[in-house]
Amino acid sequence: MGMIAEFKDFISRGNVIDLAVGVIIGASFGKIVTSLVEQVVMPPIGLLLGRVDFSNLKWVLSPEDPATVAIEEVAIQYGAFINTLIQFVIVAFVIFLMVKAINKMRREKAAEPEAPAAPTATEALLAEIRDELRARPKG
Numbered sequence: 001m002g003m004i005a006e007f008k009d010f011i012s013r014g015n016v017i018d019l020a021v022g023v024i025i026g027a028s029f030g031k032i033v034t035s036l037v038e039q040v041v042m043p044p045i046g047l048l049l050g051r052v053d054f055s056n057l058k059w060v061l062s063p064e065d066p067a068t069v070a071i072e073e074v075a076i077q078y079g080a081f082i083n084t085l086i087q088f089v090i091v092a093f094v095i096f097l098m099v100k101a102i103n104k105m106r107r108e109k110a111a112e113p114e115a116p117a118a119p120t121a122t123e124a125l126l127a128e129i130r131d132e133l134r135a136r137p138k139g
Helices: 002-010 012-046 079-112 119-134
Strands: 059-062 075-077
Touching: 002 059
Parallel strands: none
Antiparallel strands: 059 075
16 A cells, blocks of 8 residues: 555544544634633732732843843743643643543443343344244143
């Protein structure tokens, strides 16, 4: 089989397509969570803590020199890190809820009684022979 045909078989498998869709949806979900944290969650928290904008919180290690054009400031931006941690917690919580729901559905499905399997051809033939033998008059 040629390389192109093999690649076509690989790419057309359902699980590869599902993975691609999952990655795209995950990236979009990441943008939604970023927006939620930066624009909805953090402003009230900053307000409660005295009108603090977390995205601008930083420890300046080396200040910028106003006499030069180049940006020289060296700072640890812990506010952005706090935002990222909150985003991670939200994503982890949503994934936890999804896994919990999937596990619940699996447990419910496993608890459902399975229909008895249909008898095999041999079992059906033996049952027919048994029924014929029972129907015969004795003696």
